[in-house]
Amino acid sequence: MASKFASLGFLVLSMAIISSAMAKEYSFASNLDPKVLRLKEEKLTHFHMYWHDVVGGTKPTSVAVLPGLSNSTLFGLVNMFDNPLTVGPDPKSQLVGKSQGLYASAAQQEIGLLMAMNFAFTYGKYNGSSITILGRNPILNTVREMPVVGGSGRFRFARGYAEARTHFFNATSLDAIVEYNIYVLHY
Numbered sequence: 493m494a495s496k497f498a499s500l501g502f503l504v505l506s507m508a509i510i511s512s513a514m515a516k517e518y519s520f521a522s523n524l525d526p527k528v529l530r531l532k533e534e535k536l537t538h539f540h541m542y543w544h545d546v547v548g549g550t551k552p553t554s555v556a557v558l559p560g561l562s563n564s565t566l567f568g569l570v571n572m573f574d575n576p577l578t579v580g581p582d583p584k585s586q587l588v589g590k591s592q593g594l595y596a597s598a599a600q601q602e603i604g605l606l607m608a609m610n611f612a613f614t615y616g617k618y619n620g621s622s623i624t625i626l627g628r629n630p631i632l633n634t635v636r637e638m639p640v641v642g643g644s645g646r647f648r649f650a651r652g653y654a655e656a657r658t659h660f661f662n663a664t665s666l667d668a669i670v671e672y673n674i675y676v677l678h679y
């Protein structure tokens with residue numbers, strides 16, 4: 493009789509140990525002082541540059557990887573690009589980086605692109621840093637605004653927006669030069 497009670501007690505005790513082990517919380521997040529990452533004043537930087545979408549010719553930098561429907565909005569078209577970014581509209585002006593990403597025709601009733609791209613800088617103090625832009629680009633509008641959703645290197649914690657204006661478009665080759673004004677808050 494006594495041993496029955498003892499084994500029952502042992503069972504209750506071991507169940508209590510098992511359930512407390514199961515309730516153990518693993519810590520994978522902690523509060524951090526921003527000083528630890530050496531974050532100081534947030535600053536605003538304005539970038540002005542030109543984006544070259546070279547679709548035609550023998551050395552395209554922008555290639556259709558999905559064709560899209562053959563109607564006026566080319567719905568479904570996807571282009572992958574590695575486009576030069578220069579300080580002036582002339583493609584031979586100083587290269588400051590590459591805009592790498594894709595645009596997709598995402599609107600059925602108008603020409604509207606979804607842009608998903610990184611501006612990867614290779615010049616001056618921004619060399620090695622990048623800005624990520626994700627947004628809507630109705631290319632026939634005079635000004636298109638797209639959010640800056642983040643960045644790397646000097647652009648950690650970045651936020652802001654980009655304004656795009658078509659500077660040149662060749663309807664035969666479909667090449668385009670687009671002026672970008674980008675306003676970025678970063679540390």
Ligand SMILES: *[C@@H]1O[C@H](CO)[C@@H](O)[C@H](O)[C@H]1NC(C)=O
Nearest residue numbers: 561563564565567600601602
């Ligand atoms: C293009 O095709 C899609 C799918 O069939 C359709 O919904 C859309 O209205 C078409 N766009 C135009 C401008 O005809």
Ligand SMILES: *[C@@H]1O[C@H](CO)[C@@H](O)[C@H](O)[C@H]1NC(C)=O
Nearest residue numbers: 613614615616617618619620
């Ligand atoms: C940019 O950084 C890379 C890698 O650190 C280096 O090889 C290259 O020379 C730099 N370019 C400029 C223009 O500073």
Ligand SMILES: *[C@@H]1O[C@H](CO)[C@@H](O)[C@H](O)[C@H]1NC(C)=O
Nearest residue numbers: 548549662663664665666667
């Ligand atoms: C437009 O592209 C066509 C085909 O590549 C080319 O022959 C023509 O010179 C270009 N026009 C301009 C103004 O660049």
